[in-house]
Amino acid sequence: MTTHTCDCEKLAGQNQADEAELYKQLDTIIEKHKNVRGPLIQVLHAAQGLFGYLPEKAQVKIAQGLDVPLSEVHGVLSFYSFFTTVPRGKHTVRVCMGTACYVRGGKQVLEKFQKELGIGVNDTTEDREFSLEINRCVGACGLAPVVTVDSDIYRRVKEDKIPGIIEKYKNGAGK
Amino acid sequence: MEQINVTIDGIQVSVPKDSTVLDAANAAGIYIPTLCHMPGHKPLGACRVCLVEIEGGRGALQASCSFPATDGMVVRTNTRRVHNARKAVVELMLSAHRQDCNACNRTLNCELQAIAKRLGIRENRFEGEMPKRIEDTSSPAIVRDSSKCILCRRCVEVCQNVQTVGTLFAVDRGFDTVIAPTAKKELAEAVCVACGQCVSACPVGALYEKNHIDRVWDAIADPDKHVIVQTAPAVRVAIGEEFGLPAGSRVTRKMVAGLRRVGFDKVFDTDFTADLTILEEGHEFLNRLTNGGVLPMLTSCSPGWINFIEYFYPELLPNLSTCKSPQQMFGALAKTYYAEKMGVDPSKIYSVSIMPCTAKKLEAGREEMSVVDGLSDVDAVLTTREAAQMMREAGVDFVNLPDEPFDEPLGISTGAAVIFGATGGVMEAALRTVYEVVTGQTLENVNFEAVRGLEGVKEATVKVGDIEAKVAVASGLSNARKLMDLVMEGKADYHFIEIMCCPGGCLGGGGQPIPTTDEIRKARMQAIYAEDEGLPIRKSHDNPAIKALYEEFLGEPNSHKAHKLLHTHYTPKALWPTDVPLDEVKSK
Numbered sequence: 001m002t003t004h005t006c007d008c009e010k011l012a013g014q015n016q017a018d019e020a021e022l023y024k025q026l027d028t029i030i031e032k033h034k035n036v037r038g039p040l041i042q043v044l045h046a047a048q049g050l051f052g053y054l055p056e057k058a059q060v061k062i063a064q065g066l067d068v069p070l071s072e073v074h075g076v077l078s079f080y081s082f083f084t085t086v087p088r089g090k091h092t093v094r095v096c097m098g099t100a101c102y103v104r105g106g107k108q109v110l111e112k113f114q115k116e117l118g119i120g121v122n123d124t125t126e127d128r129e130f131s132l133e134i135n136r137c138v139g140a141c142g143l144a145p146v147v148t149v150d151s152d153i154y155r156r157v158k159e160d161k162i163p164g165i166i167e168k169y170k171n172g173a174g175k
Numbered sequence: 176m177e178q179i180n181v182t183i184d185g186i187q188v189s190v191p192k193d194s195t196v197l198d199a200a201n202a203a204g205i206y207i208p209t210l211c212h213m214p215g216h217k218p219l220g221a222c223r224v225c226l227v228e229i230e231g232g233r234g235a236l237q238a239s240c241s242f243p244a245t246d247g248m249v250v251r252t253n254t255r256r257v258h259n260a261r262k263a264v265v266e267l268m269l270s271a272h273r274q275d276c277n278a279c280n281r282t283l284n285c286e287l288q289a290i291a292k293r294l295g296i297r298e299n300r301f302e303g304e305m306p307k308r309i310e311d312t313s314s315p316a317i318v319r320d321s322s323k324c325i326l327c328r329r330c331v332e333v334c335q336n337v338q339t340v341g342t343l344f345a346v347d348r349g350f351d352t353v354i355a356p357t358a359k360k361e362l363a364e365a366v367c368v369a370c371g372q373c374v375s376a377c378p379v380g381a382l383y384e385k386n387h388i389d390r391v392w393d394a395i396a397d398p399d400k401h402v403i404v405q406t407a408p409a410v411r412v413a414i415g416e417e418f419g420l421p422a423g424s425r426v427t428r429k430m431v432a433g434l435r436r437v438g439f440d441k442v443f444d445t446d447f448t449a450d451l452t453i454l455e456e457g458h459e460f461l462n463r464l465t466n467g468g469v470l471p472m473l474t475s476c477s478p479g480w481i482n483f484i485e486y487f488y489p490e491l492l493p494n495l496s497t498c499k500s501p502q503q504m505f506g507a508l509a510k511t512y513y514a515e516k517m518g519v520d521p522s523k524i525y526s527v528s529i530m531p532c533t534a535k536k537l538e539a540g541r542e543e544m545s546v547v548d549g550l551s552d553v554d555a556v557l558t559t560r561e562a563a564q565m566m567r568e569a570g571v572d573f574v575n576l577p578d579e580p581f582d583e584p585l586g587i588s589t590g591a592a593v594i595f596g597a598t599g600g601v602m603e604a605a606l607r608t609v610y611e612v613v614t615g616q617t618l619e620n621v622n623f624e625a626v627r628g629l630e631g632v633k634e635a636t637v638k639v640g641d642i643e644a645k646v647a648v649a650s651g652l653s654n655a656r657k658l659m660d661l662v663m664e665g666k667a668d669y670h671f672i673e674i675m676c677c678p679g680g681c682l683g684g685g686g687q688p689i690p691t692t693d694e695i696r697k698a699r700m701q702a703i704y705a706e707d708e709g710l711p712i713r714k715s716h717d718n719p720a721i722k723a724l725y726e727e728f729l730g731e732p733n734s735h736k737a738h739k740l741l742h743t744h745y746t747p748k749a750l751w752p753t754d755v756p757l758d759e760v761k762s763k
Contacts, residue, residue, distance in 0.1 A: 056752060060751050060752065063751075064751070068341075069335060069340075069341025069342075069344065069357075070341070070357045070366075070751070070752075071341050071342060071343060071344035071356055071357040071365075072335070072341060072344050073357075074344070074346065074357045074358050075344030075345050075346050075357075078346045078347050078348070079345070079347070079348045080348075081348075
């Protein structure tokens with residue numbers, strides 16, 4: 001079963017829009033958040049939704065637009081494992097390594113994904129289909145171990161279910 | 176303000192309503208150890224050393240620096256639980272801290288070491304893996320050593336909020352956290368003005384000046400070198416602190432004696448070229464005022480400020496005085512005027528400066544700072560701390576040194592020069608001279624109180640003959656930014672603005688003895704003005720050695736020769752990464 005949580009990943013699907021158009025959208029996002037208190041994380045979140053990652057140029061634009069030092073923009077995004085500064089695959093698999101998921105087999109689930117996808121944590125498959133990340137608790141410990149793929153949530157994941165999950169997203173399926 | 180009552184270790188105190196538990200403890204005279212806390216700054220709550228027990232509540236120990244005091248609160252700071260918790264916090268810090276304390280530049284003046292002693296830590300309980308060490312020696316002014324860093328973030332606070340430069344921030348997370356420039360770049364590649372306020376704020380040895388001590392010892396040991404030294408105005412009112420004297424001790428002549436003992440051939444004074452700066456800058460100002468030049472004119476003595484304007488306000492570079500700083504004027508004259516006068520080959524002169532500043536190291540290395548081909552005008556720049564260290568190494572008993580005068584002629588100066596060390600001093604010194612040059616009359620009261628004091632931004636209108644000169648003074652780059660924003664928006668009608676990079680001016684510079692607090696700044700400032708009062712001549716244009724310099728060598732202020740040797744130019748610096756293709760480059 002899947003649960004819809006947030007549409008930022010869906011936006012990533014529109015990456016084909018040309019770059020100038022994306023930066024125009026980023027300007028609008030920055031403008032909207034300018035007078036909000038503590039806007040940086042929200043803007044970074046939206047920007048990653050636009051580009052699929054946070055290119056340096058977007059970081060600079062955000063620093064300029066929100067009038068915060070570039071060091072702070074980079075420092076904040078480096079703190080959260082959600083943010084990435086390198087292009088990612090079309091689909092992002094995040095295996096929860098929070099305490100509950102870990103004790104209920106999260107580590108074995110992660111190893112299975114690494115084996116099936118042939119990549120390590122924070123890497124992207126050569127065909128740019130999948131990126132693999134770990135997560136520090138998604139707040140659904142009752143469902144442990146939890147895996148998210150894009151904005152879909154998989155609960156009580158067992159190793160033998162993993163090839164099926166991957167298959168679902170291959171070649172544009174799944175969305 | 177409404178008062179509240181708080182009981183700490185049985186002592187009842189009444190404190191203002193917005194106090195923290197730490198404020199209340201201070202009021203009760205109870206010591207709580209702190210590391211990340213800086214008085215006058217908003218609490219960071221990062222280090223957790225200041226834990227206390229609050230009666231009632233949820234039972235958790237609280238960080239007193241950031242926990243609000245409430246009426247009727249009962250606090251305990253002296254319990255076994257508090258002792259153990261604080262100790263554990265510091266032991267964990269030490270477990271990730273490279274403890275080669277004897278080889279550390281901050282040994283015996285390290286807050287971590289002092290707290291470890293105070294808490295009675297006698298063993299390393301948590302030995303284990305150490306974070307990866309980053310030792311960044313790329314900057315000509317400041318060295319970063321992550322292996323000493325305790326992640327207190329005091330440097331981040333001063334860099335971002337006091338100086339509004341924002342070079343440093345915490346990068347990555349947990350065990351991997353490091354305080355670093357954007358994307359963990361080296362300092363030399365980052366937007367850094369080299370002011371050293373981070374060094375001043377650092378409780379440990381994670382940030383310190385680039386060492387110039389060895390090269391100076393080498394020069395002194397070289398019989399072929401004629402080694403001369405100049406001392407900046409603010410050094411004489413602070414260096415005593417390095418030898419246990421109270422802040423604000425005036426030790427000018429002991430300092431001179433100490434430097435002779437170290438082995439310098441001549442001990443001169445940057446104050447000499449501070450006077451010269453007033454002549455050059457004062458005439459430049461009058462020239463701009465009467466000939467429709469770019470106004471407001473901005474002072475150019477402070478190299479951290481020069482870096483700042485080159486990065487953040489390149490549009491205002493035409494407003495900067497073209498005068499070199501007193502350090503660089505001295506260096507230029509050392510290898511020309513002085514070399515000629517002494518009959519010494521300039522290549523044999525090794526010119527050293529002692530500065531309250533780290534940015535002066537960067538300034539001395541700027542490629543335009545060379546009046547004799549192939550030679551630097553200033554060969555080495557020692558901070559106040561480094562100069563004291565050389566005296567220690569030389570076995571100098573500073574406190575018991577006799578008083579000795581500076582050497583002539585580059586050691587002759589006036590009260591107008593010594594006040595360069597305090598915010599507002601350059602402005603005051605300039606006004607003393609400009610007034611007499613314009614009116615042809617003697618200025619009886621030379622004290623311009625309106626531009627004195629620690630306040631971040633000061634303004635005054637001064638009647639100089641027919642001119643109502645509107646002046647402003649700022650120290651600390653956040654204050655400089657306020658004035659520059661006004662100038663950019665066309666909302667400022669000042670004629671002349673003095674900017675000093677560090678809060679309080681050079682007396683609070685990044686090369687001064689550690690610690691520097693507002694109280695210490697005030698004490699050093701009082702000493703500066705007392706030095707001024709105590710000097711027989713208090714106007715730069717009355718300095719006989721300066722008069723002789725113009726007669727014998729330079730001609731007149733702003734002459735062709737003066738321009739060639741004593742003036743400079745500035746270059747805009749890229750604030751944003753240049754490898755990023757931006758549609759338009761915005762300046763902030």
